[in-house]
Amino acid sequence: MSFFSRKWIRRWMRPVGAFAIAAAALAAAYAQPARSGKTASAPQYRSQEVSESDGIPVLIKHLPDWEAKRREILFATDAAGLRPVFTDSELLSLIELKAGAEAASAMYPAGRLVIVEYTTPQASIDADAKITAHLAAKSDGRTAYRRIGNYNAFVFGYTDEAAANALLDQVRYEKMITWLDDPPVASGVSKAEREFAMTTSDIFLSTVLAIGLGMGVSIAGGIICGFLFFLFRERQRSRTTAFSDAGGMTRLNLDGLTPDSISSKLLGD
Structure with missing residues (x-):
């Protein structure tokens, strides 16, 4: 191999080697664990709609004072996740968390609040009819219920009905649908x-x-x-200086009934 060939190879291999070293260093930096002692964890919730800022489901943020209740909030995407809060198994059987339906629950002084969100108004209306009929037939006197938008909200174990209704009043359905x-x-x-x-x-x-x-x-x-x-x-009338009662009209006495005008009663010159 000639001197010029070896010189040309060394000239072009230097950038390639530098690029390979940089790529290896970058891969090693990404591969090593974080030195802070914290490792990436999987999302805590699996929801159809989460907040873009912190990844928390929007339904949880519609609970009253949700930040103070953050550590004790129960979030469920199936009926099995609601069994700890539903003591009435028949009522729980009416809650069908399918096709993206979700539920969130937290404990308050007025009672345990449970919000079930359905994806369509029709599903919420159907569930509302079943729940209302069930509570009317088998009410324990300690369960408050209300449909709020696509939310079906419960307050279990209340002792004060006014406080339970006040808690339900704090639930807001803030979604807007535009065509x-x-x-x-x-x-x-x-x-x-x-x-x-x-x-x-x-x-x-x-x-x-x-x-x-x-x-x-x-x-x-x-x-x-x-x-x-x-x-x-x-304006024309105001400019007229003289007035004639004859009116400038001439009438022929053809029938002989009109008497002759009396000249003494006519205006003179």
Whole structure:
């Protein structure tokens, strides 16, 4: 191998070697455990909707004073996770945490609060009907219940009903749903029928407004023109210096019934 070939190889191998050393150092830095003594842990909760800032499910943050209750909050994504807080097994059987439904619970002075969130209003309404019927038939007198948006909220083991209702009043359903397109119409009414009714009403309203506007403009124009004509005639009359009772009219006495004018009663020159 010639001198120039060896020189060319050494020249181009130096950057490659430096890059390989840097890559190895970077890999070693990522591979070694953290020196702070803390290792990465798996998320504590598995939820359909979590906060972007801290990874906590949004449902937990809707519990009253959730930060103070953070260490004792119970979060469940299935019915088995709610067994420790539901003493009524029949009532628990009505809670179906499927298709993303979740529940959160915490203990308060008024009682244990449980919030069950369903993914659709229909599922929440169906569960509400079953729960209401069950509590009406087999109420223990210590369970408060209320449907709040898509939340089905319970207060178990309360001793003061007013305090339990006040605790339920602190639960807020703060989600907002917006339609990207026109909202769906009521069942039984097609979209074409709805558009026809809206178009007809718009045409009728615009026609009535056009007629009313035309009449208003006509009346206002007539009043203005009449007032201007009145002013014009008054100005003409004010410029007239003499007045004649004859009026400048000549009448022929063809029937012979009209008496001759008495010259003594006529105005002279």
